Amino acid sequence: MSLPRQICISTLLIMHLVFIVLTYATNWRRSSLEDKVLVSMQPYLIGLNWYQEMLPIEWVSENYKPGGVRITIENANAPNSWTSILDLTSSHSARSKIERVIHVSSELASAEDLQGLTCLLKSVVLHLEKGRSPNAPIVTRIRLEKVVNANATDNATSDATGDVLYEASLARFPSGEFGFIPKVESHRSVRANEAIGVNP
Amino acid sequence: MISSWRTTARWWCDTWFAPLAPRYLAAVRIGAGLVAFIHFVALLISGNELLGPNGWFDVDAGRYLIGNEVAGTGSVYRWSPLYRYPGSVSSFAGLGLLASLATIAGIGSRLAPLLAWICLCTFQQRAPLLTLLYEPLLVALMAYLIVEPGRTTWSIKPGLSSGEPRSSVRITRNLIVCHFWIWIAFSLCSMLANPVWWNGQAAWQLMQPAGGWLPNSEGWQWLGQWLTHWVIVTQAAILFCMLHSPLQWLGRWMTYLFLLAVLLLLGDWMYASILLVASLAVWPIPIPRQKTLPS
Numbered sequence: 201m202s203l204p205r206q207i208c209i210s211t212l213l214i215m216h217l218v219f220i221v222l223t224y225a226t227n228w229r230r231s232s233l234e235d236k237v238l239v240s241m242q243p244y245l246i247g248l249n250w251y252q253e254m255l256p257i258e259w260v261s262e263n264y265k266p267g268g269v270r271i272t273i274e275n276a277n278a279p280n281s282w283t284s285i286l287d288l289t290s291s292h293s294a295r296s297k298i299e300r301v302i303h304v305s306s307e308l309a310s311a312e313d314l315q316g317l318t319c320l321l322k323s324v325v326l327h328l329e330k331g332r333s334p335n336a337p338i339v340t341r342i343r344l345e346k347v348v349n350a351n352a353t354d355n356a357t358s359d360a361t362g363d364v365l366y367e368a369s370l371a372r373f374p375s376g377e378f379g380f381i382p383k384v385e386s387h388r389s390v391r392a393n394e395a396i397g398v399n400p
Numbered sequence: 401m402i403s404s405w406r407t408t409a410r411w412w413c414d415t416w417f418a419p420l421a422p423r424y425l426a427a428v429r430i431g432a433g434l435v436a437f438i439h440f441v442a443l444l445i446s447g448n449e450l451l452g453p454n455g456w457f458d459v460d461a462g463r464y465l466i467g468n469e470v471a472g473t474g475s476v477y478r479w480s481p482l483y484r485y486p487g488s489v490s491s492f493a494g495l496g497l498l499a500s501l502a503t504i505a506g507i508g509s510r511l512a513p514l515l516a517w518i519c520l521c522t523f524q525q526r527a528p529l530l531t532l533l534y535e536p537l538l539v540a541l542m543a544y545l546i547v548e549p550g551r552t553t554w555s556i557k558p559g560l561s562s563g564e565p566r567s568s569v570r571i572t573r574n575l576i577v578c579h580f581w582i583w584i585a586f587s588l589c590s591m592l593a594n595p596v597w598w599n600g601q602a603a604w605q606l607m608q609p610a611g612g613w614l615p616n617s618e619g620w621q622w623l624g625q626w627l628t629h630w631v632i633v634t635q636a637a638i639l640f641c642m643l644h645s646p647l648q649w650l651g652r653w654m655t656y657l658f659l660l661a662v663l664l665l666l667g668d669w670m671y672a673s674i675l676l677v678a679s680l681a682v683w684p685i686p687i688p689r690q691k692t693l694p695s
Contacts (some may be wrong), residue, residue, distance in 0.1 A: 201417055206413060206417055209571070213416065213571070220579060225586070228586070228590055239472050239474070246477035248521075248543070249521040249525060251538050252528070257533075257583070257587045258590040259665070260605050271469065280676055290449065296532055297457075320464075322460075323455075323456065323457055344646075355455060
């Protein structure tokens with residue numbers, strides 16, 4: 201191999217490996233300089249799929265443990281009975297990806313990104329209701345919760361068995377669309393200056 | 401000063417450009433092809449349910465979570481055709497399946513890993529946040545195999561090209577080795593940033609879900625603590641042994657012990673498999689030289 205070719209290939213190799221290190225490092229912690237470099241290299245990193253958002257290297261997340269969070273729904277045909285969406289999965293091979301959906305939901309909830317969370321939950325509800333099965337559920341309420349008692353996850357329960365991260369009722373519109381009405385937490389009260397008709 | 405530069409340059413050239421026999425990549429190519437094959441079989445079965453029209457993770461959710469049209473997120477570079485054609489999930493899974501089979505068999509030269517890589521990226525770009533542990537490594541291995549698939553050994557058509565040593569084999573092998581080292585290093589770093597990997601609780605937490613392989617009653621906490629330290633020590637040892645060639649035998653055994661921990665704690669066969677495949681580039685298994693077929 202000729203020397204100029206070796207120099208060109210060496211430069212490309214070093215740049216590639218530096219970008220890989222940078223990508224993996226910035227999944228963890230990130231400086232503004234690193235951020236600028238990453239953004240400028242997005243055509244290469246994202247276009248060729250080297251860039252990984254939320255790279256799943258860590259086995260134990262602060263916000264998520266395998267089986268530690270679940271999404272449950274209340275079906276209109278069985279009021280006050282909550283079913284885990286994992287139990288509604290027809291395909292076993294899809295299970296790990298749906299667990300990942302639950303993981304992402306818990307990350308969105310802990311980041312208080314309600315728009316992202318409702319977008320994801322809407323997709324889940326649409327899938328459940330528009331499934332080909334004639335027994336497709338009609339979702340009335342949806343809940344994202346941290347499971348305290350892992351053994352209680354297998355069965356449908358009437359009450360939350362852990363910390364509720366998000367709960368909402370579904371509001372149906374005449375157009376056929378629906379929206380989420382989040383449940384107001386019982387411990388949260390309206391501050392005096394927010395109440396209607398009260399002057400500060 | 402000049403002589404030390406020359407020595408460094410010579411070392412660099414020997415490390416990256418000294419010709420290497422393609423048989424060193426055969427096991428990696430076959431292993432990566434097998435993992436990709438299983439991946440595409442799973443996608444053929446459940447891909448439509450996940451990413452198809454009315455799937456668990458529909459196009460709207462996908463677009464929102466890649467930060468569609470938000471400056472700085474790079475969403476414009478997410479080129480997956482599945483955003484525009486969500487109904488073509490099965491077609492891409494089928495194409496990927498054929499490409500991974502061709503990769504295993506060594507048919508189609510660079511085209512087979514290239515096609516498999518395109519199909520893998522198509523799915524990952526559609527739902528980057530749903531990526532599982534093994535997927536980033538699988539895509540990386542497939543991308544490196546495009547450079548050099550090491551196609552002349554253990555393939556259906558071994559006479560397709562010469563089995564002579566070449567520089568591209570060395571470059572591909574070294575890229576896989578470097579990527580594996582970086583992966584393990586960041587796996588270790590991210591674990592050490594979490595207190596549960598110091599106080600012995602990490603493995604215990606992973607042992608908790610009911611129905612796992614390991615006992616999870618209170619009396620077995622000591623096992624969780626042993627396993628936590630085991631995971632950390634084996635990763636550190638792998639990194640150290642990769643930098644010291646006389647310790648190859650130790651590195652290989654540490655890799656097997658680490659993979660055992662992956663299986664026991666995560667129960668993730670695919671992750672253990674792709675780590676094993678990548679480690680075959682670091683510590684190649686002895687492969688017999690292939691006999692030349694009569695022309």
